[in-house]
Amino acid sequence: VQVTNEVQASTGNDAGTVRVGLLGCGNVGGALVEILDREGDTIARHLGVRLVITRVAVRSISNARVEAVGAGRLTRDAHGVVVDPDVDVVVELIGGIEPARELIAAALRAGKPVVTGNKELLAIYGGELFALAEQSGQALLFEAAVAGAIPLIRALAVSLAGEPIMRVMGIVNGTTNFILSQMSEERITYTEALGEAQRLGFAERDPSADVEGFDASAKAAILASLAFNADVVAGDVYREGIDKIELSDIDFARRLGYEVKLLAVAERVSDPTACETEIAVRVHPAMLPAEHPLAGVRGPFNAVFIEGAHAGELMLYGRGAGGVPTASAVLGDLIEVASSLTSGASPRPIHRDSVAIRPIDELLTQYYVTLDVADRPGVLAAVATAFGAHSVSIRSMEQVGLGDEARLVFITHVAKEADLQATLAELGRLDAVRRIGGLLRVIGVER
Amino acid sequence: VQVTNEVQASTGNDAGTVRVGLLGCGNVGGALVEILDREGDTIARHLGVRLVITRVAVRSISNARVEAVGAGRLTRDAHGVVVDPDVDVVVELIGGIEPARELIAAALRAGKPVVTGNKELLAIYGGELFALAEQSGQALLFEAAVAGAIPLIRALAVSLAGEPIMRVMGIVNGTTNFILSQMSEERITYTEALGEAQRLGFAERDPSADVEGFDASAKAAILASLAFNADVVAGDVYREGIDKIELSDIDFARRLGYEVKLLAVAERVSDPTACETEIAVRVHPAMLPAEHPLAGVRGPFNAVFIEGAHAGELMLYGRGAGGVPTASAVLGDLIEVASSLTSGASPRPIHRDSVAIRPIDELLTQYYVTLDVADRPGVLAAVATAFGAHSVSIRSMEQVGLGDEARLVFITHVAKEADLQATLAELGRLDAVRRIGGLLRVIGVER
Numbered sequence: 056v057q058v059t060n061e062v063q064a065s066t067g068n069d070a071g072t073v074r075v076g077l078l079g080c081g082n083v084g085g086a087l088v089e090i091l092d093r094e095g096d097t098i099a100r101h102l103g104v105r106l107v108i109t110r111v112a113v114r115s116i117s118n119a120r121v122e123a124v125g126a127g128r129l130t131r132d133a134h135g136v137v138v139d140p141d142v143d144v145v146v147e148l149i150g151g152i153e154p155a156r157e158l159i160a161a162a163l164r165a166g167k168p169v170v171t172g173n174k175e176l177l178a179i180y181g182g183e184l185f186a187l188a189e190q191s192g193q194a195l196l197f198e199a200a201v202a203g204a205i206p207l208i209r210a211l212a213v214s215l216a217g218e219p220i221m222r223v224m225g226i227v228n229g230t231t232n233f234i235l236s237q238m239s240e241e242r243i244t245y246t247e248a249l250g251e252a253q254r255l256g257f258a259e260r261d262p263s264a265d266v267e268g269f270d271a272s273a274k275a276a277i278l279a280s281l282a283f284n285a286d287v288v289a290g291d292v293y294r295e296g297i298d299k300i301e302l303s304d305i306d307f308a309r310r311l312g313y314e315v316k317l318l319a320v321a322e323r324v325s326d327p328t329a330c331e332t333e334i335a336v337r338v339h340p341a342m343l344p345a346e347h348p349l350a351g352v353r354g355p356f357n358a359v360f361i362e363g364a365h366a367g368e369l370m371l372y373g374r375g376a377g378g379v380p381t382a383s384a385v386l387g388d389l390i391e392v393a394s395s396l397t398s399g400a401s402p403r404p405i406h407r408d409s410v411a412i413r414p415i416d417e418l419l420t421q422y423y424v425t426l427d428v429a430d431r432p433g434v435l436a437a438v439a440t441a442f443g444a445h446s447v448s449i450r451s452m453e454q455v456g457l458g459d460e461a462r463l464v465f466i467t468h469v470a471k472e473a474d475l476q477a478t479l480a481e482l483g484r485l486d487a488v489r490r491i492g493g494l495l496r497v498i499g500v501e502r
Numbered sequence: 503v504q505v506t507n508e509v510q511a512s513t514g515n516d517a518g519t520v521r522v523g524l525l526g527c528g529n530v531g532g533a534l535v536e537i538l539d540r541e542g543d544t545i546a547r548h549l550g551v552r553l554v555i556t557r558v559a560v561r562s563i564s565n566a567r568v569e570a571v572g573a574g575r576l577t578r579d580a581h582g583v584v585v586d587p588d589v590d591v592v593v594e595l596i597g598g599i600e601p602a603r604e605l606i607a608a609a610l611r612a613g614k615p616v617v618t619g620n621k622e623l624l625a626i627y628g629g630e631l632f633a634l635a636e637q638s639g640q641a642l643l644f645e646a647a648v649a650g651a652i653p654l655i656r657a658l659a660v661s662l663a664g665e666p667i668m669r670v671m672g673i674v675n676g677t678t679n680f681i682l683s684q685m686s687e688e689r690i691t692y693t694e695a696l697g698e699a700q701r702l703g704f705a706e707r708d709p710s711a712d713v714e715g716f717d718a719s720a721k722a723a724i725l726a727s728l729a730f731n732a733d734v735v736a737g738d739v740y741r742e743g744i745d746k747i748e749l750s751d752i753d754f755a756r757r758l759g760y761e762v763k764l765l766a767v768a769e770r771v772s773d774p775t776a777c778e779t780e781i782a783v784r785v786h787p788a789m790l791p792a793e794h795p796l797a798g799v800r801g802p803f804n805a806v807f808i809e810g811a812h813a814g815e816l817m818l819y820g821r822g823a824g825g826v827p828t829a830s831a832v833l834g835d836l837i838e839v840a841s842s843l844t845s846g847a848s849p850r851p852i853h854r855d856s857v858a859i860r861p862i863d864e865l866l867t868q869y870y871v872t873l874d875v876a877d878r879p880g881v882l883a884a885v886a887t888a889f890g891a892h893s894v895s896i897r898s899m900e901q902v903g904l905g906d907e908a909r910l911v912f913i914t915h916v917a918k919e920a921d922l923q924a925t926l927a928e929l930g931r932l933d934a935v936r937r938i939g940g941l942l943r944v945i946g947v948e949r
Contacts, residue, residue, distance in 0.1 A: 086812075090664075090812060094664070094666070097666075098663075098664050100853060101663070101731050101853050101855075102663060102664075102853070103853065198661065204810070204812070204813035204814055204816060205816060206653075206656075206657040206661030206662065206816070209653075209656065209657070209660060209661050210653040210656070210657065213656060213660075213834065213837070213838060214645065214653030214656050214831075214834040215653065215830075215834060216545075216548070216549060216834065216837045217537075217541070217545050217549075217830070217833040217834060217836075217837050218830055218833070218834070219541070219544075284548050346800075348798065348819060351795065351798045353793075356815075358817075363651070363830065365533075365537060365651070365826050365827060365829060365830035365833070366651035366820065366821065366827050366830040366831075367651055367820065367821040367824075367826075367827050368803075368819075368820060368821065369651060369652060369653070369818075369819065369820035369821075370805075370817070370818070370819040370820065371816075371817070371818050371819075372795060372815075372816065372817035372818070372819065373813065373814065373815060373816035373817065374813070374814040374815065374816075377814070379812050379814075380812065380813050380814050382812065383662075383664070383665055383810065383812035383813040384661075384813075386664040386665070386812070387660065387661040387662060387663065387664060387665070389664075390660070390663045390664050391660060406547060406548050406549070406550065408548075
């Protein structure tokens, strides 16, 4: 096999060669192997560093894999790859918690830099792994873990290292953005849009990790950690998914000049000069003004909007998933690691602040709420009384449908989440309220 | 003065302090001084590196400057700052060619890394200065030179270092984007929109550098050099400005589903695997489909859309100008330089390919052309004959206005620029054609 010969010819740690041990060879890993086999020469010519994948650890060795990767590189012994003295850098693309965590730790302890795309792991054990990387004097890079091909992590970690960031707000899950875009553009129901996403490969058979917001909340934790020099874990992130959004919610939002998006929001809620930083981190569907740059992000694309005290408003947009785009992010990290190895640079240590996480109960925002009600006199009075009793002030109310179809659609003034939740609890106890429907938080200034 | 005391107290090149010599203290330099004086502690705490501006060279020392910067740091001797052994890094924010070029060269020769925001200089003498930086083993960073606060340069130079880039297309001049946005949104003339831009400080009294596309073409040269590992200079960039765009052109474009934007385009026109890379680089107003992410970039914002073979479509959006946003880009570079100085890393040398620049004559695109004509029988036949004689095929024609106001608006099929220009030359010689008006190139697939 030509590939194997090439690899064997270039194996050996001469000055300009960096030997990569790859853990996991699925969509992303397979694309990385293909790119480096094909374009290693061009990269070497431009950057003076040759990246060669010398070992590839997989769970099972199939004929197709032997065909694609070459038998000489394949192994089922991931731990052997990590400690192999002929591997200079480890790329972890297995995903999940174990054995990824243990393998990354072993690589760092063995004095090897690591590149990973593992958001779940970093969102839970990031603090521990970054501390280990620092102790070991090794880089732990993770551009591929959030927003795929978008060069977001390096922007936050390097370009904006000195920037007082006020808020990071992102569309970081392509599956849910595709579903919401389809509902909005094709005027189809959630179930239809989910089916379409599954048919096109944008959603998995069991879509819960995406549609319930778990994937986005792992990414929110990573973004918050970077943006605020903090150690935020997935469990710190308030989470709501899109599975309760109805087409009528999207239609109503559009009529008012909004798009509905699943947003990951991490924001500084304390003054930037305060001694202790307090932040809020959450994932939920939101109404976003149509003229906001994030509102135009359609289909499976991702985008992250960053508000900095000096830089102002920034947005980074691109493909958030897919084997080849994500492999391109891994490759960027690999090139950085390789350059550092050849120049002898040590990674910069980052001091993390201890920050307080403000609970969702204290969120101040406007809300969109729908109630299915009995269509009879006195109902609005009862409902309005419930809002008023908890200091939630109604900005607009509209009844859509009549009789059994009667639905009240409310937009509130800015209110506190705890008060809104207390209102909803009380509304749920009213005889006349048959069902509490959509709940959307409204982004932007009250207007 | 407290500031001066602080600076004096922290002067001295102890392990964690990097001393910055600043050349030029206008909008951007002044903002940088203010940010570092205010936030130096926070940056030091997070990054373990203290950045201190110890010397500030200005053309004249005013009372206001003494007030803002402190008399102890100010000097009129820029060359003295560059060679001062107590300066570790030089920041050049003077702009223009000389003395900036000579000062940067002197700093690099003195073994000091340089951070600059000088697009004019880099677009002409970039090749020479980067070569000198490489010989000297020093970094020459320039995030602030293109698209202000947007972390674009590092994305292209580091994150996408291994990415085969197919096209970079940007709105890189905020003045012209503001003018075109105003014309489109407020339905005002070019002259009215320019006046508004001048009133708001988005355009200079003499707006020619912006509206004639000179500023954008310097940025296009820098982007092309980065994206294609080439040495492209401003003179390689074909350039047209926006000063001939009429409100009617914008209205017509909108009616067809397009926005008019001044675009800097650098694209690979040879196959990515070809031995020799051929590229095309140009700045001109263009019709961009309304659903394209760049079409929604309004007002003074900048954005750059990158098409990579692996990464797919990326866009980076933000503030392209202004003292504080641009200073934030300089600060990002300074932090990178400071980290390298403290970690002992040497900057990675970049090998530049020799690339061929394809002349504008060979461009293949669709065109929008307007002709003011005599409103009489036979005119369209004469005009159509001129198009046909040069193999430019007409996709649609519409007459707007009658009599003395008669105007023909054409959209062509894809044609060659040389053929289109030959057509226009022949049309100019026709009796019935009173004036050739707007010429716009159409971006996107023919539809």
